[in-house]
Amino acid sequence: MKQLIADRALLPEGWRNNVLLEWDDKGILTRVSPDAAEIALAPRAVGPVLPGIANLHSHAFQRAMAGLTEYRSDLNDNFWSWRTLMYKFAGKLSPVDLKAIAVQLYIEMLQAGYTSVCEFHYLHHGSDGKPYANPVENMVCLIEAAQEVGIGLTLLPVMYQYSGFGAQAPHAGQACFINSPEWIMSALQILQASHPQHAGLRYGVAPHSLRAVSPQSLQELLTQLRQWDAQAPVHIHIAEQNKEVEDCVAALGARPVAWLLDNVEVDRHWCLVHATQMTTPETEKLARSGAVAGICPTTEANLGDGIFNGVAYAAAQGAWGIGSDSHVSTSVSEELRLYEYSQRLLHRQRNMLVGSESASAGGYMYRQALHGGATASGRQVAGLAVGQRADLLALDPQHADLGGKHGEQLLDSFVFCNHGQTPVRDVMVGGNWVIRDHKHSRQEQSALSYARTMKRLLD
Ligand SMILES: [Zn+2]
Structure with a gap:
């Protein structure tokens, strides 16, 4: 023993x-x-x-971009111009590169106190969109990196189909992401056969965002996923940018969080990543759904996304966790500190993120990030208790x-x-x-x- x-x-x-x-x-x-x-x-x-915390949102390859986009490339430098640079970088990466980057990143995460990571993985094919001989080759690289380094992994293959709302054709830079519900389900079966799930490895899915999938394909994916695994985690990027909210209202007649909560059965198996653009009614409804909000404070600050509606969400007892997303930082404490500081700057008061379990901001946030991260990971990593x-x-x-x-x-x-x-x-x-x-x-x-x-x- x-x-x-x-x-x-x-x-x-x-x-x-x-x-x-x-x-x-x-x-x-x-x-x-x-x-x-x-x-x-x-x-x-x-x-x-x-107890060690699960990092609920990671794009491992972006670790290698840290420090490469901090210059003005455009008169209106913003999330969308950053994304253009990210696509160029992603197109250069081989599976060998991806694994070297992931090994480095996962060691850094462990050193900072993350004991698990959820990989929101969308680099599926070569840069020309041609599949690799093993269609899940890049995902196997991530699994091997996590195993060799010893970090727990929840792997979420991303479904990505369109460049914008209304099923707009993808851009050339998105060729290495493009797939379908059938591709995702087939990938999960290949992965389960070659690398079966265990206490340290869990599979789920990630429809990229409402702009990159259609309502129909989202429903198809969820139906097939639930036949395969009724409890598998589902993560989605949502309401990160104002333009995304405006385009969603124009195309679907509702803001992204409101549309998702009204049209899809969102429950504790879901993680809504970012959600930096929410009205208070959306915030309260998200909290009631049981889903986890995936807050990525250093990346959201780096990309100029906006500030999560944290005080209203905490008051509504919403579940949340933290992710290092683009990995400008892999520090657990920096994510939590910046989250609280964003609320202090917004509301011009101190100790905003506290709850019934602790009046201490650090105490409240650490416990929330622990439980939210565990729920989002779909694994038994919720703290120091029998069965975890x-x-x-x-x-x-x-x-x-x-x-x-x-x-x-x-x-x-x-x-x-x-x-x-x-x-x-x-x-x-x-x-x-x-x-x-x-x-x-x-x-x-x-x-x-x-x-x-x-x-x-x-x-
Ligand atoms: Zn992300």
Whole structure:
């Protein structure tokens, strides 16, 4: 039996002392006992233990674009001009490049405290739109990268058909994304045969956005998916930009979030990514649906998307989690900090994102991101409880930001302080230590491979 003792650990019921954790061969927790007596022989965590969070939105390849689009390319530089640059970059990537980038990214995520990632994957074919010999080759690269690095993965092949509302033909730059409901279902079957799902790997789907699929194909995909797996996660980009809202109203007669909630059975298996453009009635209706809002604060700031209606959503007890999306940052604490700060700047008050479970902004946000991320991932990663995966972080008790602090102060300090190296010292995924003393066993090899990939891509 594998065991760990934590002097202090954040459990679902709150902070507890002398917590004995045990897990089975699959990395699933079989015992979580606070105030445990028989602790002498178990290995001890170096510092306070937190459950690991699932990153609910990632486009792995975009990690390699970080820092390459921060110049004015257009008089009206915005999300759409960024997207043109992104398409050019995506067209250069081979499966080998994708894997090197994903390995680097997933190591960085683990070091920051993410123990799972949801890949919203749309780079399906070669740049000319020609399928690879194995049609799911790029997705296999992502699965191998996650396995080799040791991060949990929810893989969401993206359905992408059109360049805009009203079934507009795709642009040349979108050729490597284009597919159909049948293609997605066939891909899931190929993947399940070659890489069957397990506690660390889950499949779902991602209709890209209401502008890139039609109402009919969305319905077809959902019908086929539910026959295959009644609980598989469904993620969608929604209401990220004003233009998208205007085009949706013109084409479908309603704003994107309102249209989706009125026309599709949206429930807790759904994750609506961004939703930065919502009215308060839409916000409250989304909260009631049980779906998870996928908030990506650093990317939404980087792209000038807008600010999520967070205070109204928290008041309506909506579920949410965080994603690093384009990966300008892979820091858990930076996403949470920026989310709270966006609300402070908007409302000109402090500590806006709090709830009944904690009056501390860091405490509330960490728990929300944990539960929302777990729900969106469709995997058993909702914290330190029997039946959940042994995914956890041990914070460095010697870190200057943590010394002398207890309970919620630890979470507030983790989220809001930003001095020197991250306090995330050790990271365990599925019962295996993958980061020890801030280091991953493959990080040097990965850095070399990533540097070679970047040199080739930028030459
Ligand atoms: Zn995205």
